[in-house]
Amino acid sequence: EAQVTQNPRYLITVTGKKLTVTCSQNMNHEYMSWYRQDPGLGLRQIYYSMNVEVTDKGDVPEGYKVSRKEKRNFPLILESPSPNQTSLYFCASSSWTGGSYEQYFGPGTRLTVT
Amino acid sequence: DAKTTQPNSMESNEEEPVHLPCNHSTISGTDYIHWYRQLPSQGPEYVIHGLTSNVNNRMASLAIAEDRKSSTLILHRATLRDAAVYYCILVDAGNMLTFGGGTRLMVKP
Numbered sequence: 742e743a744q745v746t747q748n749p750r751y752l753i754t755v756t757g758k759k760l761t762v763t764c765s766q767n768m769n770h771e772y773m774s775w776y777r778q779d780p781g782l783g784l785r786q787i788y789y790s791m792n793v794e795v796t797d798k799g800d801v802p803e804g805y806k807v808s809r810k811e812k813r814n815f816p817l818i819l820e821s822p823s824p825n826q827t828s829l830y831f832c833a834s835s836s837w838t839g840g841s842y843e844q845y846f847g848p849g850t851r852l853t854v855t
Numbered sequence: 856d857a858k859t860t861q862p863n864s865m866e867s868n869e870e871e872p873v874h875l876p877c878n879h880s881t882i883s884g885t886d887y888i889h890w891y892r893q894l895p896s897q898g899p900e901y902v903i904h905g906l907t908s909n910v911n912n913r914m915a916s917l918a919i920a921e922d923r924k925s926s927t928l929i930l931h932r933a934t935l936r937d938a939a940v941y942y943c944i945l946v947d948a949g950n951m952l953t954f955g956g957g958t959r960l961m962v963k964p
Contacts (some may be wrong), residue, residue, distance in 0.1 A: 841906075844891075
């Protein structure tokens with residue numbers, strides 16, 4: 742089954758403790774991205790990657806890092822989490838269809854930073 | 856970034872067609888019109904996209920105005936499982952999705 746998986750699905754952590762949210766896709770997509778969703782602000786893109794070893798900032802990259810060492814994985818790293826990074830995070834991978842990208846989203850990771 | 860305007864909410868009866876409108880008067884010539892939906896407690900789900908011509912797929916139809924300043928997502932027979940927030944998004948060549956507030960669709964049995 743074609744899918745995007747994220748782990749963990751839920752995470753409660755403390756300020757300053759480094760964490761990584763993993764994202765993996767089995768569709769051989771080149772394009773992957775991370776979003777955060779906050780009430781009243783909708784989904785905002787954090788980082789995206791056009792291909793292996795190619796990453797770029799989205800709308801809200803501050804406080805986040807990503808890496809793309811292999812095509813299927815695109816982990817999101819919070820080196821020193823802060824409470825304002827409490828949010829619902831989605832990973833997505835994209836296929837090129839009909840002249841544009843069609844994005845497939847993972848189930849989400851709910852992060853709470855205390 | 857080009858923006859879209861959608862009604863905050865709409866109601867429909869089960870098994871009736873639903874027309875979800877979207878205005879995008881500042882659309883550029885290369886922007887594609889995408890629709891996604893988000894069911895409760897799930898990630899967004901791709902529905903359909905188009906550039907100029909009307910499009911159909913197994914989930915929905917997309918009607919695009921001739922001047923491209925507006926579009927309508929058509930669900931031909933709404934079911935309870937179609938209750939979700941529907942987002943109309945303009946996507947440029949950079950593929951960044953900028954989600955607005957969307958339309959919350961409620962389906963009554």
